[in-house]
């Protein structure tokens with residue numbers, strides 16, 4: 001019997017990228033002898049982001065989920081208070097607010113960016129609304145001028161879930177720097193990574209003192225270190241939201257290289273866009289769109305297909321070619337917990353686009369040969385035949 005041909009090598013969706021100095025900085029952290037949090041590397045990461053992103057205070061956290069939990073607590077919800085947010089997002093965006101006692105009110109997304117539809121926000125505001133949490137999907141900004149004006153008119157806090165938006169900009173302002181609070185992720189699936197990690201941008205200086213307390217187990221230890229109080233003690237709710245110096249040392253090596261990392265992702269993005277241009281022109285798929293004034297960080301290359309059937313068949317074609325393409329969020333308002341909390345109102349754009357979207361492999365070390373195989377497989381699928389031999 002003839003042997004079956006070997007399958008082509010697998011192309012994963014994501015591969016964590018190591019910039020180069022990570023292990024050296026970790027060794028330095030070990031040598032310095034301080035492995036708990038808020039040492040040399042934690043401070044270095046915060047200063048670097050404060051300068052680059054124009055944020056008054058950045059605090060490192062163990063994850064974007066932790067940052068969102070801190071942000072939600074800082075909003076100071078009372079029973080019955082509401083937060084407006086998109087349903088097309090990761091579960092932490094909503095769960096952080098639910099844990100802090102707020103009721104999620106889901107608003108539909110814009111068809112062009114899959115970001116919260118700013119024109120539908122004001123209709124969702126009630127006398128119980130206290131905050132808006134926006135998500136900058138794929139590192140492309142929400143329409144922040146409009147959203148900040150709505151918040152101002154209605155006396156609402158704005159939290160930015162900028163998990164995917166590190167080193168991306170809106171009209172010259174960094175994502176995460178515009179709301180009262182901004183949340184970053186350095187999970188290994190994001191552009192800049194440290195395994196698990198995050199940051200909280202404190203843009204309203206009035207929130208700084210309480211955020212330091214929440215982050216340090218509900219104690220005023222930071223005030224003690226500054227000499228503002230002569231002993232530290234338990235003063236508020238809090239948790240363990242300080243990452244270790246080992247994590248921060250890894251992250252610092254990535255932050256130093258953020259321009260190189262973003263440039264490489266831009267090249268990969270451009271190659272996909274050029275390779276798929278004929279299909280886009282023929283209306284067979286829609287790539288990500290950045291509105292005027294938005295400079296993204298090329299976190300994702302997604303494609304929206306004509307129907308759910310076409311999307312699922314495309315995923316199957318990629319699987320057969322040993323390429324890991326993936327769909328994205330199951331909308332939260334349709335999840336069991338979301339239905340129970342928010343009452344199952346339908347969000348037509350979210351439901352439609354979530355069911356037609358897939359994401360292509362995107363990581364720093366993706367080679368041109370691998371990318372060409374992804375493009376050829378996709379074009380072959382869209383042309384209705386088997387992919388041409390790579």
Ligand SMILES: *Cc1c(COP(=O)(O)O)cnc(C)c1O
Nearest residue numbers: 063064065090092163185186187
């Ligand atoms: C990744 C992600 C999160 C969670 O980040 P962690 O650092 O893994 O907690 C939250 N929101 C969005 C939109 C994300 O993409």
